[in-house]
Amino acid sequence: MSGPFITRRRFLVLAGGTAGAAAGGGLLLASRDDPPSIVTAGSPRVAAVEQRRRRQGAAITDVAFAAAPLTASTAAGRQTWAYGDTVPGREIRMRAGSVLRAAFTNDLPEPTTVHWHGIALRNDMDGVPGVTQPPVAPGERFDYEFTAPDPGTYFFHPHVGPQLDRGLYAPLIVEDPNEPGDYDRELVLVLDDWLAGADPDTVLAELRDSGMGGMDMGSDDTGMDMGDGGMDMGPSGLGMDVGDVDYPTYVINGRPPEDPFTFEASRGERIRLRIINAGSDRPFRFAVGGHRLTVTHSDGFSIEPVTGDAVLLGMGERYDAVITLAVDGAIPVVALPEGGTSGGLAVIRTATGTAPTPDVRPAELEGRLLTLADLRATEGVTLPPRTPDRTLDFRLAGDMDSYRWTLNGRPFHESQLRNADHQLREGDRVRLRFENRSPMFHPMHLHGHTFQVQHQDGPGARKDTAIVRPMETVTADFEADNPGQWALHCHNIYHAEAGMMTVLSYVR
Numbered sequence: 001m002s003g004p005f006i007t008r009r010r011f012l013v014l015a016g017g018t019a020g021a022a023a024g025g026g027l028l029l030a031s032r033d034d035p036p037s038i039v040t041a042g043s044p045r046v047a048a049v050e051q052r053r054r055r056q057g058a059a060i061t062d063v064a065f066a067a068a069p070l071t072a073s074t075a076a077g078r079q080t081w082a083y084g085d086t087v088p089g090r091e092i093r094m095r096a097g098s099v100l101r102a103a104f105t106n107d108l109p110e111p112t113t114v115h116w117h118g119i120a121l122r123n124d125m126d127g128v129p130g131v132t133q134p135p136v137a138p139g140e141r142f143d144y145e146f147t148a149p150d151p152g153t154y155f156f157h158p159h160v161g162p163q164l165d166r167g168l169y170a171p172l173i174v175e176d177p178n179e180p181g182d183y184d185r186e187l188v189l190v191l192d193d194w195l196a197g198a199d200p201d202t203v204l205a206e207l208r209d210s211g212m213g214g215m216d217m218g219s220d221d222t223g224m225d226m227g228d229g230g231m232d233m234g235p236s237g238l239g240m241d242v243g244d245v246d247y248p249t250y251v252i253n254g255r256p257p258e259d260p261f262t263f264e265a266s267r268g269e270r271i272r273l274r275i276i277n278a279g280s281d282r283p284f285r286f287a288v289g290g291h292r293l294t295v296t297h298s299d300g301f302s303i304e305p306v307t308g309d310a311v312l313l314g315m316g317e318r319y320d321a322v323i324t325l326a327v328d329g330a331i332p333v334v335a336l337p338e339g340g341t342s343g344g345l346a347v348i349r350t351a352t353g354t355a356p357t358p359d360v361r362p363a364e365l366e367g368r369l370l371t372l373a374d375l376r377a378t379e380g381v382t383l384p385p386r387t388p389d390r391t392l393d394f395r396l397a398g399d400m401d402s403y404r405w406t407l408n409g410r411p412f413h414e415s416q417l418r419n420a421d422h423q424l425r426e427g428d429r430v431r432l433r434f435e436n437r438s439p440m441f442h443p444m445h446l447h448g449h450t451f452q453v454q455h456q457d458g459p460g461a462r463k464d465t466a467i468v469r470p471m472e473t474v475t476a477d478f479e480a481d482n483p484g485q486w487a488l489h490c491h492n493i494y495h496a497e498a499g500m501m502t503v504l505s506y507v508r
């Protein structure tokens with residue numbers, strides 16, 4: 001349980017004092033030595049903002065689920081951990097503005113939490129152990145309850161160690177009651193790099209042991225010039241080294257390419273795809289054979305529709321795209337890990353016919369690839385222009401000798417919480433500037449907010465997870481309207497565990 005997300009000492013403090021605490025208990029980080037100005041998860045201000053968010057008579061969606069070892073072997077083979085008895089876990093579907101009440105039980109042999117990825121929820125329900133709640137001990141229950149204010153495609157997963165890489169994830173779909181819905185049906189597709197039963201804690205330990213040949217990647221003290229002049233960034237600009245883990249296979253909706261998830265449909269139907277990259281280490285190039293994708297939403301928020309052949313998803317990113325089924329037969333849906341040769345496969349079947357083989361490579365994979373630079377938020381979700389009140393700069397780097405990934409030269413440490421290293425005030429317009437000085441890309445994820453990427457020529461997509469390519473600087477603005485303590489980290493789970501995480505602290 002020690003590690004960048006929670007230190008051993010804080011874990012003991014929290015677990016000792018608050019075992020069995022239920023939702024909204026006002027419990028956290030209110031130790032005597034905290035500076036009084038920090039707005040903690042347990043602060044009355046967090047509850048007050050939730051009160052304001054919650055509408056009179058708001059609908060309540062009640063769910064109950066457990067995280068547990070999966071004894072039946074999954075389609076992808078080998079034992080793993082899961083939410084319920086399937087990978088992915090059962091989807092939760094609700095309406096924007098309604099309340100989710102989730103009775104969660106931890107039947108795993110180690111502590112865990114549930115993080116509701118991308119939702120602008122109340123801080124004490126965000127599921128970051130040692131920051132917003134104590135970890136849920138084995139055998140214990142935690143009741144999550146929060147308003148989900150914004151429609152969109154989300155998912156939920158643990159925020160403890162590399163547990164996500166065991167298959168603990170499920171879609172969370174927040175429907176928009178005001179959306180015309182110009183499609184016939186929906187298809188939710190969860191992409192994952194699959195360890196097939198291997199233990200991600202062992203993987204992380206191996207990464208730490210092996211390092212990467214004693215190379216410093218972009219840290220200040222090396223004096224190395226990491227200018228991109230001579231660097232081959234690959235076709236998507238993610239660099240030649242896109243992941244740290246050697247996965248045996250890739251799954252879509254929990255199923256391997258040899259036994260693919262299959263969706264029955266009819267030719268002529270318009271299908272809204274909700275694509276979620278739940279992978280821990282790999283970005284995917286996603287395409288549907290014989291079809292172009294019209295991408296309509298990024299990380300839940302609407303964008304000006306843009307059509308391409310494939311779309312790139314970093315870990316933690318979600319895209320919605322519409323396709324009109326134009327083929328009779330078995331249509332391959334492919335998620336190829338960037339730079340890889342084998343990938344995930346699902347099938348949309350509109351007629352009988354030969355199923356695609358696991359190695360099918362639709363030409364669309366090599367067609368026009370949509371990336372962050374192609375996306376612009378619709379007017380309705382574009383932040384009004386405003387000069388930032390403060391800018392938070394983050395230098396992304398890695399010390400590969402010890403497999404240590406850093407923000408501003410330091411791996412995450414709990415003192416950053418106590419000191420409130422990155423402060424903001426409610427009502428601020430905040431600018432984030434991510435300067436990647438490493439040769440690997442990092443999908444940077446902010447909890448509790450949706451920022452707006454800023455391009456040279458104006459505002460881009462609203463997102464909570466944005467790919468920062470090697471040697472690139474990405475700028476993104478957000479409204480500080482959700483008080484509390486919010487994790488900001490790389491969504492490569494191994495990078496986050498190796499230190500590439502920090503916390504943005506609301507202060508009074």
Ligand SMILES: [Cu+2]
Pocket residue numbers: 405441442443490491492495496500
């Ligand atoms: Cu990273």
